[in-house]
Amino acid sequence: DVKVTQSSRYLVKRTGEKVFLECVQDMDHENMFWYRQDPGLGLRLIYFSYDVKMKEKGDIPEGYSVSREKKERFSLILESASTNQTSMYLCASSFLGGGLYEQYFGPGTRLTVT
Amino acid sequence: AQSVTQPDIHITVSEGASLELRCNYSYGATPYLFWYVQSPGQGLQLLLKYFSGDTLVQGIKGFEAEFKRSQSSFNLRKPSVHWSDAAEYFCAVGAGGKAAGNKLTFGGGTRVLVKP
Numbered sequence: 001d002v003k004v005t006q007s008s009r010y011l012v013k014r015t016g017e018k019v020f021l022e023c024v025q026d027m028d029h030e031n032m033f034w035y036r037q038d039p040g041l042g043l044r045l046i047y048f049s050y051d052v053k054m055k056e057k058g059d060i061p062e063g064y065s066v067s068r069e070k071k072e073r074f075s076l077i078l079e080s081a082s083t084n085q086t087s088m089y090l091c092a093s094s095f096l097g098g099g100l101y102e103q104y105f106g107p108g109t110r111l112t113v114t
Numbered sequence: 115a116q117s118v119t120q121p122d123i124h125i126t127v128s129e130g131a132s133l134e135l136r137c138n139y140s141y142g143a144t145p146y147l148f149w150y151v152q153s154p155g156q157g158l159q160l161l162l163k164y165f166s167g168d169t170l171v172q173g174i175k176g177f178e179a180e181f182k183r184s185q186s187s188f189n190l191r192k193p194s195v196h197w198s199d200a201a202e203y204f205c206a207v208g209a210g211g212k213a214a215g216n217k218l219t220f221g222g223g224t225r226v227l228v229k230p
Contacts, residue, residue, distance in 0.1 A: 004157070031216055040123065042204060042220040043158075050216075058217070090157060094216055102148060103218060105157035 004106035012112045019078040021109050023091030030096035032074035037088040050096050081113045116141040116207050120221035127195050128229045135190040135224050137205030146208035147188045153201045200228040
């Protein structure tokens with residue numbers, strides 16, 4: 001079974017703190033994704049990566065950065081957390097190919113910024 | 115740009131009754147379509163997917179979906195709902211190919227409540 005794990009299920013941080021969210025997948029997937037999930041808005045793509053050290057902006061990259069130093073690990077960084085970044089964050093991974101492979105999701109990290 | 119609309123935010127259904135969740139998409143080419151389910155406190159799990167071929171697709175947990183190109187729809191159905199089907203359901207459309215990065219665009223989700 002594909003497994004995508006996220007470092008924390010729940011996280012509480014203060015405004016202005018630097019926050020790291022970590023994601024690890026064990027299926028040798030090339031693609032990795034970070035989404036945020038808010039009620040009524042579905043999932044919105046923050047950043048994705050199709051190879052080590054490669055990254056592409058998604059639909060809402062402002063206020064976030066990412067790091068992919070190893071194929072299995074993809075980190076989301078909030079340089080200076082703000083209250084409007086309180087949300088559920090989901091990591092996903094998939095194969096990269098000529099077709100479209102389904103994405104496999106981690107359990108999510110619920111981040112609260114106070 | 116691709117987009118997905120799920121017109122129903124909430125649906126309440128009685129256990130044993132049938133369920134249909136609507137999904138409309140906007141995409142310039144042949145779409146790759148997915149339905150995911152998210153149970154409370156969990157990540158998303160793939161229910162089914164459509165790439166090409168037979169427009170009626172069978173998935174896990176007794177779900178099926180029908181692709182209708184003329185209506186730009188990919189509605190999800192289940193003939194008889196179980197209490198464990200209470201969850202949030204997401205429709206997604208994807209752009210295939212390496213250049214597109216295999217990205218997905220998700221709808222806003224439909225929350226299903228099951229009455230005993």
